Amino acid sequence: MIQKTPAEIVLIKKACEITRDTLVYAKSLVKPGISTFDIDKSLEKFIIDSGGSPACLGYEGYPAATCISVNDVVVHGIPSKDIVLKEGDIVSIDIVVAYKGYHGDATRTYPVGEISEEKAKLIRVTKECFFKGIENTRIGDRIGKISHAVQTHAESNGFSVVRELCGHGIGRKMHEAPSVLNFGKETDGPVIVENAVLAIEPMINAGKKEIWMLNDGWGIITRDGRPSAHYENTVLFTKNGPEVLTLEKDDEHQPR
Numbered sequence: 001m002i003q004k005t006p007a008e009i010v011l012i013k014k015a016c017e018i019t020r021d022t023l024v025y026a027k028s029l030v031k032p033g034i035s036t037f038d039i040d041k042s043l044e045k046f047i048i049d050s051g052g053s054p055a056c057l058g059y060e061g062y063p064a065a066t067c068i069s070v071n072d073v074v075v076h077g078i079p080s081k082d083i084v085l086k087e088g089d090i091v092s093i094d095i096v097v098a099y100k101g102y103h104g105d106a107t108r109t110y111p112v113g114e115i116s117e118e119k120a121k122l123i124r125v126t127k128e129c130f131f132k133g134i135e136n137t138r139i140g141d142r143i144g145k146i147s148h149a150v151q152t153h154a155e156s157n158g159f160s161v162v163r164e165l166c167g168h169g170i171g172r173k174m175h176e177a178p179s180v181l182n183f184g185k186e187t188d189g190p191v192i193v194e195n196a197v198l199a200i201e202p203m204i205n206a207g208k209k210e211i212w213m214l215n216d217g218w219g220i221i222t223r224d225g226r227p228s229a230h231y232e233n234t235v236l237f238t239k240n241g242p243e244v245l246t247l248e249k250d251d252e253h254q255p256r
Helices: 006-029 036-049 117-135 144-156
Strands: 067-070 073-075 090-099 102-111 167-169 176-180 197-200 203-205 211-213 220-222 228-230 233-238 241-244
Touching: 006 036, 006 090, 006 102, 006 233, 036 067, 036 090, 073 090, 073 203, 073 228, 090 117, 090 228, 102 117, 102 228, 117 144, 117 197, 117 203, 117 228, 176 197
Parallel strands: none
Antiparallel strands: 067 073, 067 090, 073 220, 090 102, 102 233, 167 176, 167 197, 197 233, 203 228, 211 220, 233 241
């Protein structure tokens, strides 16, 4: 596990600040009738105007600035003019910002207009899974403490956890060691060290856990066609506990 220096943490926090602000802007764009392509282009401009760069663009050939995944698309949905949001959809927007060589990463799943009770519960529980994962996790604990808490909360609410995708370390690279699974035992994984920075991201399905990859080589969908939600933040682990670097200023979990 990579322990970040104070100078690195300053740059990571700035990348995360831009990421957070971009998510706030993204939420304002989500409405029936807008294409995921138009959302992506607006977010790309916002990131650049904020002094960052969209780290997803060109990453291993990825063609867009953000990943935008609708309904049964779990992650890595490619924005398209042909994908137009409609009332009742849910949409996950995954944003990674690079700033002076360091990264911030966060995702939210948003409702499009009025949504079903099941979809609303799925979004709520997925967010709760993230906070359950970090609320009692401290330096010296194993990463499995996060993983086990996420799985327990998701499954106790009747949902399932995607197995093939996971969170990760983050810093100079978008994806660094270690992997942060969303399932497993509390005793699994490496020990969390001071000044570790992790992107923790529950990906929760309303139905079964099994997934498929789309023919575009990027999008991942649920096999049963049921909706999926995604909630992610970049988290710094300090002596005083976890600090969520990409949390919106008005979020109820923001320290007062």
